[in-house]
Amino acid sequence: xxxxxxxxxxxxxxxxxxxxxxxxxxxxxxxxTALTDVNLRLERGEVLGLIGDNGAxxxxxxxxxxxxxxxxxxxxxxxxREVALKSVDxxxxxxxxxxxxxxxxxxxxxxxxxxxxxxxxVRWPLVRNGAMRxxxxxxxxxxGVQIPSVNSPVAMLSGGQRQAVAVARSVxxxxxxxxxxxxxxxxxxKEGAIILDLITRLKHEGxxxxxxxxxxxxxxxxxxxxxxxxxxxxxxxxxxxxxxxxDELTEMVVAEYRRALEERQRSA
Amino acid sequence: xxxxxxxxxxKAGAPQPWQxxxxxxxxxxxxxxxxxxRQREATVFVIAVALFAYFWIDQGxxxxxxxxxxxxxxxxTTPIIIIALxxxxxxxxxxxxxxxxxxxxxxxxxxxxxxxxxxxxxxxAIFCALLLGLAVGWVxxxxxxxxxxxxxxxxxxxxxxxxxxxxxxxxxxxxAVPEDVLGIGKWINNYAWAPIIWAVILTAIFHVVLxxxxxxxxxxxxxxxxxxxxxxxxxxxRIKYGNFMVTGLLGAFVGxxxxxYTNNIAPTAGSYQYxxxxxxxxxxxxxxxxxxxGTIIGAFFGAVVLGILLDGFPLIGVSADxxxxxxxxxxxxxxxxxxxxxxxxxxxxx
Numbered sequence: 001x002x003x004x005x006x007x008x009x010x011x012x013x014x015x016x017x018x019x020x021x022x023x024x025x026x027x028x029x030x031x032x033t034a035l036t037d038v039n040l041r042l043e044r045g046e047v048l049g050l051i052g053d054n055g056a057x058x059x060x061x062x063x064x065x066x067x068x069x070x071x072x073x074x075x076x077x078x079x080x081r082e083v084a085l086k087s088v089d090x091x092x093x094x095x096x097x098x099x100x101x102x103x104x105x106x107x108x109x110x111x112x113x114x115x116x117x118x119x120x121x122v123r124w125p126l127v128r129n130g131a132m133r134x135x136x137x138x139x140x141x142x143x144g145v146q147i148p149s150v151n152s153p154v155a156m157l158s159g160g161q162r163q164a165v166a167v168a169r170s171v172x173x174x175x176x177x178x179x180x181x182x183x184x185x186x187x188x189x190k191e192g193a194i195i196l197d198l199i200t201r202l203k204h205e206g207x208x209x210x211x212x213x214x215x216x217x218x219x220x221x222x223x224x225x226x227x228x229x230x231x232x233x234x235x236x237x238x239x240x241x242x243x244x245x246x247d248e249l250t251e252m253v254v255a256e257y258r259r260a261l262e263e264r265q266r267s268a
Numbered sequence: 269x270x271x272x273x274x275x276x277x278x279k280a281g282a283p284q285p286w287q288x289x290x291x292x293x294x295x296x297x298x299x300x301x302x303x304x305x306r307q308r309e310a311t312v313f314v315i316a317v318a319l320f321a322y323f324w325i326d327q328g329x330x331x332x333x334x335x336x337x338x339x340x341x342x343x344x345t346t347p348i349i350i351i352a353l354x355x356x357x358x359x360x361x362x363x364x365x366x367x368x369x370x371x372x373x374x375x376x377x378x379x380x381x382x383x384x385x386x387x388x389x390x391x392x393a394i395f396c397a398l399l400l401g402l403a404v405g406w407v408x409x410x411x412x413x414x415x416x417x418x419x420x421x422x423x424x425x426x427x428x429x430x431x432x433x434x435x436x437x438x439x440x441x442x443x444a445v446p447e448d449v450l451g452i453g454k455w456i457n458n459y460a461w462a463p464i465i466w467a468v469i470l471t472a473i474f475h476v477v478l479x480x481x482x483x484x485x486x487x488x489x490x491x492x493x494x495x496x497x498x499x500x501x502x503x504x505x506r507i508k509y510g511n512f513m514v515t516g517l518l519g520a521f522v523g524x525x526x527x528x529y530t531n532n533i534a535p536t537a538g539s540y541q542y543x544x545x546x547x548x549x550x551x552x553x554x555x556x557x558x559x560x561x562g563t564i565i566g567a568f569f570g571a572v573v574l575g576i577l578l579d580g581f582p583l584i585g586v587s588a589d590x591x592x593x594x595x596x597x598x599x600x601x602x603x604x605x606x607x608x609x610x611x612x613x614x615x616x617x618x
Contacts, residue, residue, distance in 0.1 A: 068499065088501040104496035106489045108560045113485060118500045126480045 017044040018080075019209045020065070020096075020177055025074035026233075027060050034060040036233035038074070042177065047203050047210045049224035049241065051217060053253050057233045058213045059101065062179050065211070066098035067091030079176075089118075095176035101185060103166040107155035111147060112136035114154050115169045143168050143198060160191025167198055171208065178202070180212045184219055192219060199223045217246040231256050308554040309566040316572045323580040331583055338460045343529065345575030346463035347372070347522045347538075351546035352553075352567040353474045354515025359550055360478075361490040361511055362559035363419040365408060365543070370430035371401050371519030372538025376445075376527040377438055383446040390448035394524065401520025404430065405513030412512070413505045419512075427540070434535050443533040453528040463525050467568075470518075475564040487511060491559030545574055 018041045025038040035057045042048050052058050064071045067085035076083055078094055085091045088098075105114050112129075115136040121128040136150045145164040147157060154162060163183055170178055183199070184192045200223055202208055214220040220227065221241050229237035229252060237244075237252060323331045330336065351368055358365050379397035382388040388396065404426060411422040445453075456462065478484035489497040490507045498504050519538070526537050551557065552573060553566025581591050 088499065092501065098499070100496075100499050102493075102495060102499075104493065104499040106492040106496060106560070108488050108492040109485065117489060117497075118482075118486070118502050120482050120485065122482060126476070127482060127485065129480070 018042065019044045019078070021077040022061075022065070023075045023077070025061065025064060025071045025076070027057075027064060027069075028072045034233060035064075035071070038230070038233070038235055040228060040235055042209050042211060043225075044209055045203075045206045046225045047199065047212065047223055049220040049227040050211055050213045050230060051215060051220060051227060051249060052230035053215065053256070056230045058230055059181055061230065062098060062181050062211070062213055065091075065177075066096055066179050068098075092173065092175070095174075096179065097170040097173060097175035097177070098179040099163075099166045099170050099181065099183060101181040103162055105154045105162055105166055108153065110151050110153055111140075111157070111165055112150040114165060115139070115150075115172060117169070119173065139172060140165070140168055143171070143201065145194070145198070158191065159187050160194045163187065163191075164194050164198060167195065171202060175208055178208050178210045180210065182213055182215070184214060184216055196223055217249045221246060229253075309563050309569060312553050312566055312569040312573060316569045316576065319573060319576045319580065323576065323583065327580070327583050331580065334460075336579065336583075340575055340579040342460060342463040344578045345571055346467045347526065347542055348545045348549050348571035348574055349467040349568055350470055350518050350522050350525075351515075351542055352549040352571050353470055353564060354511070354518040355543075355546045356550045356553075356555050356562045356564055356567045357474070357478070357487055357511040358419070358515055359491075359547070359555050359557060360559060360562040361487045361508055362494065363412060363508060363511070364423065364547065365405075365512060365515045366420065366423040366540070367404065367408060367425075367427035367430060367543075368423075368515050368519035368546070369538040369540050369543040370427050370434065371404050371516050372523040372526065372542055373434045373535065374430050375400055375520035375523035376533045376537070377434060377443065377535075379449065379524070380443050380446055380533050381437065383448045384443075390446065390452060393446075394449055394452055397524060398517060398520045401516035401518070401523075402513045403516070404519075405516025406509065408516070409505075409509035409512040413508045427543075431539070438533075438535045440535055442535060445527055445531055445533060456525055456528055463529060466525070471564060471568045478562075478564050483507070483510070488560060491561075493560075546571070549574055 020040075020042040022038055022040045025035055025040075026033070027035040038057070038061055040048075040050075040061075050058055050061070060069075063069050065076070065085075067088045067090050070085070076085065078096070083094060085094070085096070091097075104117075106117065109117070112133045116127075116132045121131050121135075133150055140147060140150065143164075145161075145168050147161050147165065154165065157165065167178075167180065167183065180199070183195050187195070196219065199210065199212070202210065203223065212220060212224065221244070224241045226238070226240050227244060227249070228235050229249060231252070237249075351372070354368065355365060375397040378400050379393045382393040382396055383390055408419065408423050408426055411417045411425075412419040456466075478487070486497065486502045486507050489500070489502055490504050494504065497507075522542070523538060527533050530537075549570035550562065550567040551570070553563060553568070553570035555562030555567060577594075578591075581594060582588070586594060
């Protein structure tokens, strides 16, 4: 394995055009260690694929980066300045937004109500349904997202449409950094294409830097500029997407599994 | 869910097989069902109107007389409506308050102790009684949200504590309404129709809060997708605390209303009966016990249905003993009707 940069070593301060940098991030849940030592950087305008097997710590890292939970130790730099992300709202106010695996959509609410969830347009004390409906429709059209109506309850949309609405919602507030957790999970090829097109479109616009978490390597490589692999709570690979392949990434995960198996057999 | 959303969803799309006009009785029936199906609240509204019409036709003036109508609306229906408003919000965000009936009972006693034993001015004592409702709600929120005890258990506990407090401090004896607070009663309850007017105004306000404010949308979100609401940055705890406190406040308000209405402070006022009626009204009106779904208007008409049954059955000669059998049956029948219509409605929307 010949990583392009030395994984495990933090970059010098203010390296290149990094919009986000993590140094020595660790996270324990009681006795369970989810992340041991994560060093990661995200360049401005870049799409970074964060891959790894189930339980490697991908989602934990994402939840730290979006302010949902604090790290046990380590430092996060946003545009060169150290930040302590106190909450999802705080991270959002700094320009970091996330689309979670479970999408955080409320089935009982309509598309436009979900698009404006917790950032509703208000003419106190009432929410401005008309204005929100109009803006949601325009925004979805602009992004090329096809849904029956912004008045439909989200429960009536397909998986791809729901994901598209969730992504469109995150882009709504013009974030600097967008974190996508398994945006293609449980989705057919056609549905997945909707999302990949959406990400490609965002990449070309160039206003937002994106981290995509995924375990379908082929699809990730299609849209990513760079990939980081996370194994056992650490980044073990950092390469440009055109310098690696789905086979190499798969092989790394399988090798890790074999090593663990051998260790178990040896100790038994 | 917002009304407009349902309407639009109902109108949009190609006509469903059962929606296309077939002639004859079946066609008419389907059209009626379609109209009913469009609004979750419509079913229970029709049941309320039908029951009202039945008792009016059957009993004539003894049902429709002013004195009986006041009894029906201000005595039977109003407390159920007002408490149901709070319960709907709690049920939507996935909680329940079993203790609110005892807030109804304790709030007037608390006010009575403050004025008669501690010389607190009447208006201030009323204010404190309302604060007591908020405080009980806060305690319910604390144990449920902060400590993590399921609200069913929390409020079972606080309910018993309040029941014990009422019985212990009152020695099971009723008390007279303190003279100091009689004047304020004009604003709350002296006029015969005052309670139901309060109930209607509060219903309108709570309906708007549920469907047109951030608080209402966030309440639906918390019940519909708790984790999702948290991830969207919604203060889940704040919403639950708030809804418990509002329910407690409504309970205290109903307690004061009942005090003025009966001109008496009774240790038996409120209790579990009020709470169960209110939850029943909410559920009949289309509020799901699973969270995320509910309507204020539905709960209002659900309470009206219960009020009409409570008022009407004794008029047609059904004594208090078998009343509850019929009452329970009526609840089941209206629930089944509601569930079936909800299925039809869903089919029509897809």
